[in-house]
Amino acid sequence: MLGLEYFSFRDLWSPLFMAAILLITAGYLLLMGPLSERFKNGSPVSTGKKIAFVSGMLVIYLAQGGPISLMGHIMFSFHMLSMALTYLIAPPLLMLGIPDWAWRGILKYNPLRKLSFLAHPIVAAVLFNGLFSFYHIPAIHDYVMLHFGIHRLYYVVLFASAILMWWTLVNPLPEYSETKGLKKMAYIAINMVLLTPACGLIIFSSTSLYATYNDPTVWAKAMGYCVSGDTTMLLRTFGGPGYFAYMDPHVDQQVGGIVMKFIQEIIFASMLAVVFRNWYKQENKDDEVYGNELKKA
Template identity: 25%
Template sequence: MSDITAGGGPIGRVGGAGLVYVLIALVGAGLWLVSSRYPADMPVIGPYSFEAPVYGAVALALFWYLRGLGRLSRQGGAVPALWRRVAFLAGIALIWIAVQTGFEYLAQRMFFLNRIQHVALHHVGPVLLGLSMAGPVILAGGPDWLRHLCGGAAARRVMRVVQHPALATGLFVGLFWFWLIPPVHFVAMLDPVLYQLMNWSMAVDGILFWAMVLDTRPRARTGVGFGLRAALAVAVMFPQIVLGALITFATRDLFPYYAYCGRYFPGIDAVTDQQIGGIVIWIPPAMMSALALIVVLNNMRRADAQRA
């Protein structure tokens, strides 16, 4: 999406961005109106329950990314490869589908669909976004305050803390386990605030972790070497295999919330629902770790070739 200019000057650029922001706000207001007043008329790709922060984050990230691509192209900057652009759009789309479409209704009524939702938010979507290396593009297309905020000393200190290998790995594994403690899960699924906190923690934590692991920059610029990143990609796989196995082989209903609210597919009993959900926890995250390991090793090879 290119800037709408008036004689190519700054006023035109600001005005063009302003029109897009107004359009984003109007679309959001329309989605909220239909979701709250006429939910039966909402198409399946629209939000089951409109959440303004999720909508704003997705819409602004998409706008700034597309505008950044246009600016980098015109200025002769480094434009990401096509496959990285596709990875970004796919990651954004997957997060939107997981929490702002009719799929969310199903994820609140079947355990295995809820697990698919969280694997999308915590693993697949963030891995795609990590592969896209979209940060510089979003900053290129974002407003000045965003560049100043992200480039400031405070932001760098925060990122050094949350992306410290030990803390990032502990949060990545711990949050996934925490929200599956049966009493915690029951309360979180019933409380709207905790439900949103649970989903946001999955997405934000996943993006921070995989962005650190899949970063193409060498240790001199990130503070984390490729060997450690490869080890982290593998290390997070085993606790989730254990968690998936514990749920898969459970012989009683661990998550009574879904019986309480009524399962969407009544032909699938509680134990079968859990078994499918356990496999979802078990297999796809392990595949993401294997993919991440391959990517990190390739990044290491390319960095060595550049040094040579």
């Protein structure tokens, strides 16, 4: 399927990355379970939080270590699916899996405290969406895809900015929850708008923008990130990414932009509905309390 049978187990499943994910997950389950009472105010976390964290780690693995990651170097639509999974789905799952007492400990001993201004809602929204949009400028994207050290660094920075962006929405600490109600809804809307120009450029471009997906030579070099051995063999054997792709590069690019925007719209629209419902209930509750006080008076 999709030509994946031509790649080795190592290429498809990234065993070292899998081992790292399993190690981190095991450490989390140990620290949040049997060892949790050793921490100040610590207590075992609920099954729901464990499921959220483990799901987040699984999503990261599938997006960055599994076949989706490999296909993301062959087809732009899979690249955007990987981006959506990594930065829009995994961060909130991981953050929801961390209990409030652990968050307080992390923030108390945070060595990057001087950079806390980056978590301000407007700054975080502009930072994440700006980094994401900048990365998808064709020249920048192709450069990053061909320079593996920069590729890893950029993805780490982008993931950190995604955590900061999500902090306003899934932050469990009341002392850090300054954005509520209408402000939180406005924040969600801002994020939905800020990603639109990049997706729009990708979707409505009249040509295929990225050499990684339409130039066989560039593609073969980029494949060195996820395929072991001499990648020029891929060029000699298959001729280019077109051998595996089932869509024209231009159509594939448009599908990728649609996939990213569609997933973002679904996630943020769902968040908007939840925030609106909570805000509506709180407003009605406040009105009811105020009305009862007037009756007593």
